[in-house]
Each structure stands twice: as structure tokens, then as C-alpha cells.
Amino acid sequence: MTPRTILVADDHPLFRQALKLAIGRAAPDATVLEAGQLHEALEQAAAAPRLDLVTLDLRMPGADGFSGVAQLHAERPGTPILVVSSADAAEAAHRARAYGATGFVSKTAELAELERAVARALDGVADPLPEPTGDAPSDIATRIASLTPTELKVLTGVMAGKLNKQIAFQLSVSEATVKGHMTAILRKLGVLNRTQAVLAARTLDLAIED
Template structure:
């Protein structure tokens, strides 16, 4: 059996190298994919025939709040995600958990600690990632957002950013009618009835709301 395939998504080349070194110590036969922006990471995840683990920088280019974790989980819901961040562990870990994250690596951790976290994830020993409980409304919305498809999530992020249907359609290369169809599905899945209620979704994703 071939080694695991692991995607390293981080915009800092030096930290990517550190993560790759830790991976190869934990799994010498690993195949490593790399991405420096969220869009490239999502594309790599979508194209990979096999993907055993994703190491994802929480604040990499193209991500706003926890949208990167949500998008990567939507692309590969069966693949565990380890959040890589310099943010406070308790807050970031707890919020990321709802979107499919299974582990947390601090950018201040030493190589041995990073290696250990990766090894645990590959062994399936990542039942909890810690973090304080969120308020129930945000937690419930986060769980619902995690069930959206990749395209639905992109449409939702467009709405939160204040874009019109035709702008979202242009950006995604789909028709306005398709965007409207996705919006109907999104509102049904999230249990909301109009665009103004996506403010709750924005709170759950911790993204900036357009004026």
C-alpha cells in the first residue's frame, strides 16, 4: 500500500518547508501536495484522487475568518483537517471544529510537536481538538454551513461580501438562474428566509460583513 497523500496549504514557504519536514518524519513515504492560496488548495483537494490529510493555514490568502476550513471541508468532507495558526489555540480550535477540523498546530510549536500531531491524525487518533464551547446559535449555524456543497459555500460567501447575483454568477462562471437555485438551497439548509439573515452565518464563519 502506498503512503498517505497530504496537502500542505500555507502561504509562507518557510513554514511549508517545516510542515513538509515534519510530515516526512511522521510518514517517510508520504506524497505531499502544496498550495500557497486558498483557491489553489481547493483545486488541489478537488483534483486529488486520494487525500488523507489537509494541513491548512487559518489565515492564508483567499480565506476570511473560518471560510477556508469550511471550503476545504466542503471539497473533501471525508478528509481530516489540521488547522495551522498563530491564533489563540482555544478559540481557533473550538471554532474550527464545527467545520471539520480535527487537530490544531500552533505556528510557535516545535518540530517534534508538529510531527506528533500529524502522526496522530494519520493514525486516526484525533477524536477531539479542544477549545471552548461556542454559543448555541453560532454552533448550530456552523454545523449547517459545514453541510453546504463547495459551490453553495462560494455563493454564500459572495452574498456575505455584498455581491449581487449577477456578480456571483460571473465570478463562478455560472448563470444567474443557477445562483438563485443555489440560494434557495442555501436558505433551506440554513433555515433562513432572506439574505439579511445571513448575518448569523457570517458570525459563525467569523467573516467581515459588507456594509
């Protein structure tokens, strides 16, 4: 059996060590990759031949809101994402799930609880969600989670105020290709124009870095 591969994405080295300890107990055969910033996590996710799980901190450098969840889910839609965060679970767990995460566990959890969360995520078992304290996330979040990696990069460019030709240059594609992706984005999000797409993403805390 091919050894499993798990990506630990967190900017705190000591907490990465704690997660690696929990992973070692839940999946002693696993190869563990590490990333301290979102762009490193995305690069590792794109390059890994096999990726069985990502543990992700919501507030690591390069990630705002739930952008890390959305981008990693777009990059590896078949890979479970376990959010490990100090954010309020009652609300964040629901939003993380809407963007593609499998589970949510607090950074204040004991090692045994982290181990159980890792094991459940590896088994593809979605955690039961706590009662939300605010409004439930809109289905726009689920629609954003359906975007491909390239479509999400185009949306990122639009949110940064870039023109189609600037996005095309950044992605090394033609302007016509960007327009095609934009058409698909509007259709998937159920909006009519670029402004509505940006407003929908920002309203749902999908703040992506420039």
C-alpha cells in the first residue's frame, strides 16, 4: 500500500509539531509535508502526486477569511481538508464546510481530540456541525467551492481590481480565455456581472490576497 501523504499548513512551528504528533498516532505510515504560508501550501498541494489530507489554519500568512479553504479545495477537490483554528467553531465550522472543508477542530483541543479529528478526516467522515450563532452561510459559498483552480485565480484577480488583460498576463493565457473563465464564474455563482461576483465573495469573507 502506498504511504499516505498529509499536508500540515500552519504558520506556528510548535503547533505544526503538535499536529505531526497527532498525525503520527492516527496515521503512523503517513508522510507529512509542512507549509507556513498559504502560497507554500498551494504549491505543495499542486505538486504532490498523492495527498490524503490537509490540515489548515484559517489565519496563516496569505490567507484571509476562508480563502485558504476555497483555494485548496479548488486545487485538490478530492482531498479532505481539516480546519484547525482558534476561530469560533460555532460559526467558522459552518462556513469552512460550505467552502469545502471536511471537519473543524479548535486549536485548544487536547492531543487525543486532534488525533480523533485527523482519523475521521482520513476516513472521509464529516464532523457533525455545532449550532451556528449567526446566520447560516449562503449557498454562494458552496458555489464558490465549485470553481476550478483557474476560475478561482481569475476571481482573485477581479477582486484585486485587475483588468482581463492583466489577469491573462498573470496566468499566461489569452484574454479570450480569461473572458471564458469569467463567463463560467458568473454562471456558477448565479450573478450577472463582475461587480456582483466580487460583492458576493467579499460578503462571505472570501478575502483573497492580491
